[in-house]
Amino acid sequence: MSKRLWLCAALLMCLLSGAQAEENTFTITDDAGAVITYYVGLPEAGDEYISRQNKHYVVQSVDEKTLTAVAQLQGDYPMPSVEWLRDGNLTQPVSGGGQAVAIYCTHSDESYEPNDGTHSETPRGSIYDVAEALKENFEKLGVTVYYDDETHHPHDSGAYKRSRATAETLLKNNVDAIFDIHRDGIEDPGEYETSINGEEASMVRLLVGRSNQNSAENKAFAVEIKAVADELYPELIRDIYIGKGSYNQDLSPNAVLLEFGTHTIDKQLPTRSTQYMAEAIQKTLYGGVSGAAQSVTHEKTNAQERDKSAFSSIGWILGAVVVGVIIFALVATGSGKAAMQKMKDDAREMTGGLMGKKKKK
Amino acid sequence: MTLGSILLSGTAILVLLGVGQRVLDRMHLTDRAALVIIAAMFVGGLLPDIDFGLVRINVGGAVIPLGVCLYLLLRAENDERVRAVMGAVVTGGIVYLLGRIMPDEPEKIFIDPVYLCGIVGGLSGFVFGHSRRGAFISGVAGVLLADVINAIVVWSSGISQTLRLGGAGIFDTAVISGLSAVLLCELIGEVMERAARMRGVKAESRRVHDPRKEEDHE
Numbered sequence: 062m063s064k065r066l067w068l069c070a071a072l073l074m075c076l077l078s079g080a081q082a083e084e085n086t087f088t089i090t091d092d093a094g095a096v097i098t099y100y101v102g103l104p105e106a107g108d109e110y111i112s113r114q115n116k117h118y119v120v121q122s123v124d125e126k127t128l129t130a131v132a133q134l135q136g137d138y139p140m141p142s143v144e145w146l147r148d149g150n151l152t153q154p155v156s157g158g159g160q161a162v163a164i165y166c167t168h169s170d171e172s173y174e175p176n177d178g179t180h181s182e183t184p185r186g187s188i189y190d191v192a193e194a195l196k197e198n199f200e201k202l203g204v205t206v207y208y209d210d211e212t213h214h215p216h217d218s219g220a221y222k223r224s225r226a227t228a229e230t231l232l233k234n235n236v237d238a239i240f241d242i243h244r245d246g247i248e249d250p251g252e253y254e255t256s257i258n259g260e261e262a263s264m265v266r267l268l269v270g271r272s273n274q275n276s277a278e279n280k281a282f283a284v285e286i287k288a289v290a291d292e293l294y295p296e297l298i299r300d301i302y303i304g305k306g307s308y309n310q311d312l313s314p315n316a317v318l319l320e321f322g323t324h325t326i327d328k329q330l331p332t333r334s335t336q337y338m339a340e341a342i343q344k345t346l347y348g349g350v351s352g353a354a355q356s357v358t359h360e361k362t363n364a365q366e367r368d369k370s371a372f373s374s375i376g377w378i379l380g381a382v383v384v385g386v387i388i389f390a391l392v393a394t395g396s397g398k399a400a401m402q403k404m405k406d407d408a409r410e411m412t413g414g415l416m417g418k419k420k421k422k
Numbered sequence: 423m424t425l426g427s428i429l430l431s432g433t434a435i436l437v438l439l440g441v442g443q444r445v446l447d448r449m450h451l452t453d454r455a456a457l458v459i460i461a462a463m464f465v466g467g468l469l470p471d472i473d474f475g476l477v478r479i480n481v482g483g484a485v486i487p488l489g490v491c492l493y494l495l496l497r498a499e500n501d502e503r504v505r506a507v508m509g510a511v512v513t514g515g516i517v518y519l520l521g522r523i524m525p526d527e528p529e530k531i532f533i534d535p536v537y538l539c540g541i542v543g544g545l546s547g548f549v550f551g552h553s554r555r556g557a558f559i560s561g562v563a564g565v566l567l568a569d570v571i572n573a574i575v576v577w578s579s580g581i582s583q584t585l586r587l588g589g590a591g592i593f594d595t596a597v598i599s600g601l602s603a604v605l606l607c608e609l610i611g612e613v614m615e616r617a618a619r620m621r622g623v624k625a626e627s628r629r630v631h632d633p634r635k636e637e638d639h640e
Binding site: 103173211213229308312 | 433444
């Protein structure tokens with residue numbers, strides 16, 4: 062048993078060796094060294110970034126000592142057309158008349174220093190005030206909001222595990238989209254401060270996790286929100302970061318994490334932005350008029366894009382299953398021939414003889 | 423929802439159901455019983471939680487998985503039963519401690535915390551007797567126990583936060599952890615057994631071809 066214990070301890074240590082405990086702000090630059098953005102967390106090679114001007118970058122390398130990352134410009138990100146917002150060609154109902162979204166906050170302690178005196182407040186940070194404002198603004202537009210103000214303390218690696226139950230419970234209400242409300246941790250409030258319609262407001266960062274089967278769908282949804290918001294309020298969306306992690310977005314294809322400002326910004330600014338964000342999301346999901354309408358062309362084009370993303374994800378899932386099954390069969394039997402026979406037997410057993418039938422001699 | 427989204431969700435659910443059925447099938451349950459349990463977890467997850475005020479328990483994510491654990495414990499022999507309970511307690515403690523020690527953002531962790539719980543459960547199941555049943559019990563009960571420990575700590579600091587056990591139904595960390603724990607335990611076990619068999623074959627061949635070497639090694 063002690064041999065097993067050491068083996069398992071070694072495996073656990075290997076897994077945890079990649080973990081980084083401190084909360085750091087990374088500076089992400091392009092090949093030429095120009096700063097593209099800041100990111101609180103740990104960027105990883107392969108992370109994607111869509112800037113405010115819709116420039117598409119992919120992170121190439123990360124230096125954890127200097128807290129820097131280099132991203133390569135891929136070109137302009139192909140944004141979906143929002144012509145329908147301008148021409149008023151709004152005809153087809155999308156979701157049977159019912160408009161419903163869900164809101165919750167995974168990090169219950171997140172607050173805004175200028176107003177609360179701290180960036181982390183228990184039992185309830187003022188991030189809940191921003192979530193409440195977003196809810197009210199959705200409701201003004203006729204959208205039903207399922208808002209769960211349950212807390213998920215403490216703010217540790219188990220927070221997403223606890224908020225998973227909240228998210229899944231909210232999804233039982235057959236909502237069209239679900240939003241996890243956060244605020245960023247970038248020190249400089251100027252990174253988020255903006256002006257919309259002549260009033261001071263806060264920008265919003267959209268965060269998408271790329272470690273789940275819905276990643277492509279969630280990314281497409283975030284890009285749609287940005288395209289609509291850029292048309293309505295060009296100063297609203299800061300950017301989209303597609304990073305490692307799941308953020309419980311595996312539970313729905315229309316799940317996005319929203320960062321309303323940062324901890325050093327005045328809370329009034331992100332609170333003000335909630336009205337613009339609610340409108341942008343409402344138009345993205347249901348079109349522009351009360352009663353759930355949307356351009357036929359827009360619906361068709363975006364549906365095709367979404368289908369493409371979804372089928373790609375299905376391909377990845379099935380591929381992962383096939384690879385997993387082959388590895389298990391090979392490990393269990395030790396030879397290719399025996400592994401093939403085992404897979405056939407298992408397929409026959411699981412499908413009641415439909416697959417993997419024995420050939421009659 | 424587009425057709426692609428519906429098919430994607432359907433595929434994810436089918437894969438989870440398929441994996442779940444195969445895992446339960448390996449624990450002295452009949453094909454039909456495994457299928458019924460997995461279907462019950464799925465349907466139970468859709469039902470409203472059982473509400474005890476500050477504690478809410480989901481049927482599919484906690485009641486049925488714990489019921490399976492209890493059944494497996496009752497079917498096990500005394501020694502295996504003790505080892506399984508020890509595995510669950512150790513897993514609960516480690517999962518809780520990992521939650522406190524590890525970074526708070528998922529992107530900073532090598533693997534998503536949801537799957538890390540399964541890995542801890544699988545390793546515990548392997549350490550405490552290399553048993554699939556032990557691994558499943560460690561994975562499911564360990565994660566739920568870690569949730570209970572966390573709730574007690576949070577309550578003791580004066581925060582009245584609801585403890586939702588298995589709230590995400592069949593997609594809950596407890597269920598995913600139980601299933602991945604069995605798969606991991608089996609994978610490690612198979613690799614170790616294969617390695618042992620290969621060593622045995624080599625030793626055998628040494629005995630046949632070079633008796634002197636065999637003596638040297640032994």
